[in-house]
Amino acid sequence: MMFTTKTEYGLRAMVMLAKNKDSQPLSLTQIAKATHISQAYLEQLFAKLKSNNLVKSSKGSTGGYVLYRPAKKINIFEIVEALDGPMAVFYCVSKESNKIACSVKGCLTKKVWEELQKNIIKTLRKFSLADLV
Amino acid sequence: MMFTTKTEYGLRAMVMLAKNKDSQPLSLTQIAKATHISQAYLEQLFAKLKSNNLVKSSKGSTGGYVLYRPAKKINIFEIVEALDGPMAVFYCVSKESNKIACSVKGCLTKKVWEELQKNIIKTLRKFSLADLV
DNA sequence: ATATAACCAACTAATCTTGTAGGTATTAAA
DNA sequence: TTTAATACCTACAAGATTAGTTGGTTATAT
Numbered sequence: 033m034m035f036t037t038k039t040e041y042g043l044r045a046m047v048m049l050a051k052n053k054d055s056q057p058l059s060l061t062q063i064a065k066a067t068h069i070s071q072a073y074l075e076q077l078f079a080k081l082k083s084n085n086l087v088k089s090s091k092g093s094t095g096g097y098v099l100y101r102p103a104k105k106i107n108i109f110e111i112v113e114a115l116d117g118p119m120a121v122f123y124c125v126s127k128e129s130n131k132i133a134c135s136v137k138g139c140l141t142k143k144v145w146e147e148l149q150k151n152i153i154k155t156l157r158k159f160s161l162a163d164l165v
Numbered sequence: 166m167m168f169t170t171k172t173e174y175g176l177r178a179m180v181m182l183a184k185n186k187d188s189q190p191l192s193l194t195q196i197a198k199a200t201h202i203s204q205a206y207l208e209q210l211f212a213k214l215k216s217n218n219l220v221k222s223s224k225g226s227t228g229g230y231v232l233y234r235p236a237k238k239i240n241i242f243e244i245v246e247a248l249d250g251p252m253a254v255f256y257c258v259s260k261e262s263n264k265i266a267c268s269v270k271g272c273l274t275k276k277v278w279e280e281l282q283k284n285i286i287k288t289l290r291k292f293s294l295a296d297l298v
Numbered sequence: 299a300t301a302t303a304a305c306c307a308a309c310t311a312a313t314c315t316t317g318t319a320g321g322t323a324t325t326a327a328a
Numbered sequence: 329t330t331t332a333a334t335a336c337c338t339a340c341a342a343g344a345t346t347a348g349t350t351g352g353t354t355a356t357a358t
């Protein structure tokens with residue numbers, strides 16, 4: 033029951049973007065250097081961040097990444113979900129649960145996971161990226 | 166960010182023990198048959214449950230397992246932690262965090278994980294095994 | 299043109315989860 | 329006292345996921 037390093041790394045990078053007050057976007061080369069995370073690995077993370085509309089990119093020689101929205105308008109849950117995939121503490125409360133057999137009628141255990149999951153999401157939504165800067 | 170099947174299986178088995186109104190303890194053979202979980206795998210789970218004082222065992226021909234305490238006195242967090250290991254949503258808030266370098270002074274991200282973790286534990290403690298029966 | 303950047307897909311390495319195999323020790327009951 | 333059923337133990341193996349690498353291409357400011 034732990035988040036992956038993807039989440040950790042991505043979050044660190046997002047904090048860097050939030051702190052960046054330059055007129056220029058921040059390149060992965062710069063981020064890799066500062067965080068000691070391999071640039072190729074960062075690329076994969078940023079693909080996810082971008083497809084979830086959390087960052088936008090510009091190509092070319094002065095290119096790089098900037099936040100898609102102001103840091104205050106990005107909450108931590110969005111970042112976590114973009115990087116780690118849809119939140120599901122158990123199969124029975126995942127969005128793909130129809131695939132897996134959990135047809136137990138009135139299963140009381142499920143209620144625990146539902147409440148837990150709601151709670152996690154609520155907590156993560158409470159914090160914005162700006163809160164981490 | 167998902168609990169393992171260890172937790173799922175162990176919890177199912179614990180519910181069975183809680184439901185067992187026989188004078189006899191429940192054997193792993195019986196649990197394995199009812200849940201379709203391999204008996205050898207259940208053995209490993211019960212080793213953890215036992216060392217965490219959640220069940221007690223009796224050997225011999227009519228042996229098996231019973232709850233260590235009444236179901237009402239066992240909360241879900243205890244079971245989850247026994248099976249899945251100490252709760253830590255991130256390395257920086259794990260009990261072994263001294264091993265891993267997270268010496269960032271006044272790291273704001275950590276506060277998020279601390280609050281999240283507290284919340285998870287609180288939610289899981291709120292439910293007892295008796296609530297699932 | 300050239301250098302620097304994003305972007306892309308496939309592969310490899312490492313780790314963790316899940317499960318198996320083969321045995322010993324204990325004990326109620328025949 | 330034998331037998332059958334049980335817990336208990338350790339090491340291994342298969343499978344899945346995570347983490348990271350490699351070798352490219354496409355785009356763009358200088």
